[in-house]
Amino acid sequence: MPDRPARPPRAESREVVELKQLRAAHPELASAIDMQLELVEMQRRVQARVPLPWIHPDPEWLATQQSAGRPVVRFGDIPLDWSDFRLAFRQTADILHRYESVDRAAHQQMQALSRDGNALQPIVTEWYQATSRVDDLPPPAADGAPANIDQVLLLAIRPFLTRCAEALIQRADFSAWRFGHCPFCGWEPDFAVIMPSGDRRLICGRCVAQWPFDQLTCPFCENDDRSQITSFATPDGLYRVNACNVCKRYLKAYDARHAARPVMVAVDTIATLPLDAAAMQRGYQ
Numbered sequence: 001m002p003d004r005p006a007r008p009p010r011a012e013s014r015e016v017v018e019l020k021q022l023r024a025a026h027p028e029l030a031s032a033i034d035m036q037l038e039l040v041e042m043q044r045r046v047q048a049r050v051p052l053p054w055i056h057p058d059p060e061w062l063a064t065q066q067s068a069g070r071p072v073v074r075f076g077d078i079p080l081d082w083s084d085f086r087l088a089f090r091q092t093a094d095i096l097h098r099y100e101s102v103d104r105a106a107h108q109q110m111q112a113l114s115r116d117g118n119a120l121q122p123i124v125t126e127w128y129q130a131t132s133r134v135d136d137l138p139p140p141a142a143d144g145a146p147a148n149i150d151q152v153l154l155l156a157i158r159p160f161l162t163r164c165a166e167a168l169i170q171r172a173d174f175s176a177w178r179f180g181h182c183p184f185c186g187w188e189p190d191f192a193v194i195m196p197s198g199d200r201r202l203i204c205g206r207c208v209a210q211w212p213f214d215q216l217t218c219p220f221c222e223n224d225d226r227s228q229i230t231s232f233a234t235p236d237g238l239y240r241v242n243a244c245n246v247c248k249r250y251l252k253a254y255d256a257r258h259a260a261r262p263v264m265v266a267v268d269t270i271a272t273l274p275l276d277a278a279a280m281q282r283g284y285q
């Protein structure tokens with residue numbers, strides 16, 4: 001008797017397929033890729049539970065925020081279910097700890113925070129208000145928060161914030177935004193994509209929203225003197241680094257002009273880890 005065919009596994013997302021291909025081609029990146037696979041899977045599970053929020057900001061307020069360079073997602077707009085968030089926070093901390101991105105002491109503190117029903121809410125609220133600057137408040141003093149909590153908070157809040165950007169982009173026009181930080185949540189860009197037209201779009205390191213930004217201006221210090229921007233690419237032309245000689249920071253980009261697929265942040269940030277090493281070797285941060 002022929003064997004019964006095995007039940008096909010649940011379809012893998014395009015990102016997971018690409019990450020696994022990357023691991024086969026670059027075994028030296030295996031640990032970073034395995035961590036990313038776990039994070040992608042966890043965020044997919046959380047995001048499936050997050051509803052698209054009902055955000056209807058006043059058009060005049062939107063215009064004022066945008067012209068002042070202030071982002072538009074207020075903390076109260078984020079569809080945060082606290083038990084979902086605590087779970088996302090705890091699982092993110094567990095994954096980062098397993099891959100040695102969070103040390104044991106910080107991990108224990110974070111576990112304690114996620115078990116306490118009320119401990120995370122004020123931390124997340126203050127952190128978002130201080131780092132988004134939607135209201136232009138002064139930053140609060142740091143007070144004994146665990147090391148690396150920023151990294152865990154931003155990964156844990158991503159599935160919720162992404163929904164806000166999705167909702168707002170249908171309601172308002174963000175094409176005139178010309179600032180180096182995210183028009184939705186105020187965070188810095190963490191990656192970029194060079195479009196087939198040659199225009200560059202920055203990608204937020206927290207909510208993964210995209211916005212257009214001048215190709216040869218530094219988004220971190222707004223230096224636009226081309227002689228102070230260093231640019232180098234991978235041999236296949238697929239990835240590029242723009243580094244600023246004024247503030248010494250750099251940003252990696254996926255060059256879609258040479259590419260067969262659109263940018264995938266979860267994949268491309270990992271595929272370019274060797275470029276981070278190259279940029280740091282040249283003295284950039």
Ligand SMILES: [Zn+2]
Pocket residue numbers: 182183184185186187204205206207208209
């Ligand atoms: Zn953002």
Ligand SMILES: [Zn+2]
Pocket residue numbers: 218219220221222223244245246247248249
């Ligand atoms: Zn700069």
